[in-house]
Amino acid sequence: MSGHAPAAGARHPLRFGVWALISGTWASLHHPDDPVDASWRRNRRQILEAEALGYDTTLVAQHTINPWSDELDGLEAWTASAALAEATERIEIITAIKPFLYHPVVLAKQALQIEEISQGRFAINLVNAWYKPEIEKAGLPFLEHDERYAYGREWLTVARSLLEGRRTTFHGRHFDVDGYLLRPEDRFRDRPRVYLGGESEPARALGASHADLFFINGQPIERVRAIVADVAGRARAGQPPLRFGLSAFVIARETEAEARDALAFAWEIAARDEPKVAEMLRHIDTRAVMFQTHAQFPAIGTNGGTAAGLVGTYDQVAERIRDFHAEGIETFMLQFQPFEPEMRRFAEHVIPRVRRLAPHAGGTPAVAS
Template identity: 50%
Template structure:
């Protein structure tokens, strides 16, 4: 059935993904939690990890949240094989400074580093930092200018740019990226401006779970992205984010989903300040779901065999990278790695890329 998909995990940058006060764990999102997550994921044979980025905790204004970039550098030193994807909101970083930091982490990791470009949906974070609030569609114009400078710097420069938002003047950064290969650019966002930018300039497009559609809905997204203009880059690849609940039987998995759903409702705090233009948020309205970024909307709730079948169906639709959330985090990550991942690898062989 072709090459095995790449399997990965989100790191818990601000603690637990679904239930803040889970009866079987409490992660505080500390560096220790995140380091342990990635080291353990690597030991379990997982291929990649995504470290999301927030300066202000979007779920709890009094809650902690780690810094993504210092954490990524330290985790790069603590690991030897797993890919590290660090999210970045371009309006928080000068593109030359970010290109320099990403290059350095690429050297620390010996080429295992990538970025996830996030154009920003949590508006209070922008305003509390005193930054100008750019409307939804124009943020993607900003991101396009920003990424162009970053990639020109990775290519060696010199970069001279005068755009609507950003400028550079004869910028040359050394050293160049590790082994001459710049970090991959992951990209998420499902609005029209997001899809247009991803089709033109991303390496991997991350798709969020969506209700009822399953692999057919993902196949439609992939067909749309592949139909758009793209010049001078390798073919666009695709990833899927999901909260995953696997159990020996489907009924046990559904019972666990019901339990987590009840706990999330008991503890729910509304996320204030999400951009109303954000497509991902609208996809989940009125549908029971656990987790973020689509959560369980992708349908990865079931027996070990059912989960393997559905991941295989997504892979057949064109997804080669999966990023999962779990709770309780370490027990469920190990359950997946020991019960489901072997089923996938027996069917598909070695992971992609």
Template identity: 30%
Template sequence: MSSNERVEQPIKFAYWVPNVSGGLVISKIPQRTSWDLDYNIKLAQIAERAGFEYALSQIRFTAGYGADNQHEPVSFSQALLAATERLKLIAALLPGPWNPAVAAKQIATISHLSNARVAVNIVSGWFRGEFAAIGEPWLDHDERYRRSEEFIRALRGIWTEESFTFRGDFYRFNNYSLKPKPLAPLPEIFQGGSSRAARDMASRVSDWYFTNGNSVDGIKKQVDDIQAKAAANRHSVKIGVNAFSIARKTEKEAQEVLAEILKHADPEAVKGFHHEVQNAGNASPEREGNWAKSTFEDLVQYNDGFKTNLIGTPQQIAERILALKQVGVNLILLGFLHFQEEVEHFGKHVIPLVRELEAAKKPVRAYA
């Protein structure tokens, strides 16, 4: 797909499934968000009506940083798929705990149960303590991405080849035949990361690349780098960006909500998260991985969502989304403070403005 074709396509919207307790901020501010199934089923149905196309179920194995409880993402995604009709669920998978043969079979079955509405997000790993807790070896930064790339190649091979053979450093298959295959279209493969290894992997094997929140200029540099490499590899990859949205009638109101989130931040939890993710981000050879340059305030939202600055009036947010689209972003992955109410509000007041701006086809000035 050319850059012009990417710009012409309507930008897509996804939300973080709160299948992990504590919401999407490391803050003790009151939140009307719950991690239980009933809340999430209603949320998924609201999101589907609101114009969201995807929902991403999170992967966590152990408590920490304000997340004391965690539902497993594959089975949780299946429950949400059963309660919806159009929404696509992206289930996070962590190589190491998951074997690609098991994952391929799980997802193929869910593809049949959901009429091909399941996708996967391959998480290379950032939480070293979690790996230690469950007895999984902790690989060096770039080794984790090498393993993830083999995992993706194995998934795609199992799903597409009648008899799959693979000889990798981490996974091996001998004439493996999976039946039934997933329904068409095949489950999309997402991955995250901001490091050179993450971008290079995306340019070779992934359908979608998720990056942490950032400014338009920061996102543009990543997009340009990935797309140039993907073109050289004769590969096509789309871009998703993390953001935390606070849409209010006035910019002042929205900024006041942000200030309250930061005011009630849990200092010990944020510092612990900061230590863990800075180790992960700085572990890349170029020291440019996720969170490598994140401040305390940035990390109150797990994936630098405040940096994307979708905080203000619906019009401001819509214009900022268009500015991201114009530098090559295809999808916005959103977190909210009060999910059910704010997803519905976003669908009523922001998405229609985005569609109007897309239809007008007028350049939107990037924001600071």
């Protein structure tokens, strides 16, 4: 089965999500009103408030080592997600996983347990590792880029089968699983959702064949349109059409001048982070297309950040979101700084404008698959 990008936007209601503050910030370490705090208490407060404000989903990224510095705190994604599943009632919880750090049998069991705790609000986000120390310092091999995706394809094949309640046998290059069965199976739907992102050819191929939603890093709409068209047009082997999400950093204000001033200040304080950024970049996989795109479109925030263009007046930001939705983007996973006040501002001033611009693009329950 193949999909077409414009139809995807019409078919799936628009949803808003927030990145959990697992590293204490998604922008500068030096913002005077946003102290770096990756604590469980802050993350719990953040996601509970996001749920109360009407956000539909959250992404809990997985970094065993904080990429800013291994001396800085970082939230453990999977234990935190289990706790968030119990603390929340409605919001979807998406937790990232780097396949090299977890065997798919163990991870599938953990995912099914969080699915049970959340009553059908859980999803996994497969991430192809790019930060070498996280893998290499643990004594694990950091495979070449395309080989990591080959490993991830086997990993996800095993994990998806187990998540679907199947007795699983798989014999491949990396995994040898013989008749494994996990119980209890999912009581709420066929299985938790699978999210996957990336811009390289192996990422697009794996997303098209194995994911439910494909995440795209923030970048200009013309590039997003091309990625959606390419990935949506690939074979799905009888699965429902692939959905799409976009990561973006938002700076929304009442006037353009205020938005420009806020962006200029963000760049000013970001300059103070340059030594740590340079050190981090010494340890990345340079074949990761995310960093090649970032070099073309410098931005505030991670994963494309402000390159998506969600900077401007409330009306301008709402109109750009509407335009992305028309191109097939269903889920907007958002970053802000200072995070909580700007998260509130977006919920108060931008979400209602988007709903008025696209009255048939209301949110949908996270349990839908």
